[in-house]
Amino acid sequence: MTATPLADTTASADRPTEPLLEVDDLRVAFQVGDKLVHAVQGVSLDLAPGEILSIVGESGSGKSTVVNAIQGLLSPNAKIQGGSVRFDGRDMLRLNESQWREVRGKDIGFIPQDPAGSLNPVRKVGIQVAEPLLIHHLADRKTATNKAVELLTMSGLTHPEERANQYPFQFSGGMKQRSLIAGALSTSPKLIIADEPTSALDVTVQKQILDYIEQLVQELGVAVLMITHDLGLAAERSDKVVVMRKGEVVDAGPARAVMSSPSASYTRTLIDAVPKMDAFDTRATRIREVEEVEEVAPLVETRDLVKIFDLPRGGSAKTLTAVDHANLTIRRGETLAVVGESGSGKSTLARIILRLDEPTSGQILFDGKDITKVDGRALRKLRQRMQMVYQSPFDSLNPRMNLQQIISEPLKSFKVGDAAEQKKRARELLDQVSLPSNLIDRFPDELSGGQRQRVAIARALALEPEFVVLDEAVSALDVSVQAQILKLLDELQGELGLSYLFITHDLGVVAESADTVAVIQHGKMLEYGPTAEIFRHPQSDYTRKLLDAVPSL
Structure with missing residues (x-):
């Protein structure tokens, strides 16, 4: 399909209207073994x-194939089968590497x-x-x-x-x-x-x-x-x-x-798949219904948690306080979202709670027990109850391992079951994250980004944890896949009673997925409480700035 060139809706008297970039009827295919895969079919834009x-x-x-063609960065197995790319008056498809x-x-x-x-x-x-x-x-x-x-x-x-x-x-x-x-x-x-x-x-x-x-x-x-x-x-x-x-x-x-x-x-x-900023009303109703039925016990607590890093010599500052007296509580079956600027201390806070980093001071309680100084065998046992899903589904999976090996890896590490039982559990987990079991022998590069993230979630669930940290787990996904993953996480939480710590900068995701929210700036917790309350009545200027900056359809 060839698109009609787009109309210029922003031209003004002093703005050039001649295209700087023209892509006309671009067609690109990739040679994969003995098959030719058509990736771009008749794309035009200016x-x-x-x-x-x-x-x-x-x-x-x-999308990426189009921009790679425009930059002359297509992989060696790519074939431009037709069309043209002109930039600043030059035919870009004729340029040599120099x-x-x-x-x-x-x-x-x-x-x-x-x-x-x-x-x-x-x-x-x-x-x-x-x-x-x-x-x-x-x-x-x-x-x-x-x-x-x-x-x-x-x-x-x-x-x-x-x-x-x-x-x-x-x-x-x-x-x-x-x-x-x-x-x-x-x-x-x-x-x-x-x-x-x-x-x-x-x-x-x-x-x-x-x-x-x-x-x-x-x-x-x-x-x-x-x-x-x-x-x-x-x-x-x-x-x-x-x-x-x-x-x-x-x-x-x-x-x-x-x-x-x-x-x-x-x-x-x-x-329709874009997260809605008013979705917190549904979450708030659900958590109230749970509270009316039973008293929900805390699973994770932090008390005056502090983390200070030494900075390299030569700068004006000698230390950086990444986490500054953080106090929070995550109950069983609850999702806490932590939002704030990159470098505000969100990931550091999560790593300390998971005992992947040591706090400078303060306490971490898990299921009512102080785990701040736990080490050795006790720490290894604790690891089975806590897991993490990382931001990039492309970097967090070993490309040399198939899905069975990836999902079974935690089971092998903790010697849970024999090979047959581990394979059976891997198939169960694929089903749990809504992936067909016939993918079990596939490798990560054969999957889409959304499928890879489902595999990462399956691996995180292998040891039946109670607490899962999701570090920007949907930020690399397009909106339709993001909606599927958020729905999956919500369903798993309901089925398994999981508690989530959701690190994200997407306030739409927070509105749709979090029961409570903590807003952090420069390591300090500025606001902490029910999502609906903070989104409706933000107390800090920084939170208001965050909400005002959300792009809107």
Whole structure:
């Protein structure tokens, strides 16, 4: 299917209307063994200077293949079967690799989705942010270093001078993403291609980054091509939207028109799957009904929990208080959401509760017992009752293991059952997370992102834990798959009586999934209580800022 070129709804008298980027009838296939898999089938779009275009659609719809073709970054087994890509008047499909190196990073800036795999682990972050300026001879080393600190400040990182001298492993996922955004913007490119640029960021930093990108768009005429699964962001920040499904464009046009009056039923399905900010009413009713039937006992408690880190020498600050006297309670069958900026201490708090990190002071109670100093055999036994589901379904599964091995791994580690029993349990767990048992011999690279996250959840449930930490467990998923995973988590909680600690920056997910919420800033807990109460009557300015920054359809 070939989309009609999109109408320019944002042109003004002083804005060029000639397209900077033109993709016409692009068709791309991949050679997989003896089969040719058609990934993009007749995609057309155009983008003028000073415009923002968002491509939305589920995993596997062809979004990333389109942007990789535009950048000349298709894998060796890809075949362009037809169509054209023109950028700034040049036929990009005819460029050799040497010509591409002159364009990438200078005229076309790229913000990748996966921060973990996109930064060199043995180089300081500041050097990597400054690298495009040095490669394209746009600054000397001293100027580039100063510019890197300026860009890290712009991207919302605290202590930017100190952060520039740190390594990626010392950054949270959101902090890594901000540094990648800073590097992509360093050369003030003509076109920015952003692949889920803010999926790892909280809403206030997301707003700050997008405001800055919009400033570049308005002042310098930069064009932005964005891949996103956040339909609110696409509606609020884009001039145009292209909706893709199975390699084809199924809907396209001005953003407001597509989101308010979609022409395709698929677009309507995506819109309906977006978490609703008023969903906390249903959660509040459910928890009240539980309380009326029985007194729900606390499972996890923290008392005046503190964690202080030493910072590298050379900066103005010597220590960083990541968790500052945190007091919270998670009852059996309850979900507590922890929200706050990247680097606010959310993940550190979760790691301390799981006893993966030691607190500087304070107490952790689990099922009424103090576990703060538990070690050795007692700690190993405790591990069976606590599990974690990580943010990225692509990084958290061993690519060399099939699903049976992945799901059975905790059972083997704790010597639960023999090989036959472990295989049987793996099949039961696949069924529990709504995956067909015939996938059991498959490998992670044969699954979609949503399927991989279901496998990660199955693995976390293998030892029948009582408490599960979900660290941004749905932020990497498109909205329809996200809705499926949230429903699954809710069903499992009801069936198994699980308690969840949900680390997330998505307040729609909080409204739909959390009974209580803790708002953290710079390690301090600013607000803590029932989700409905805090969302309706926020007491801190920071919480109000979070709620006001949520993109809306």
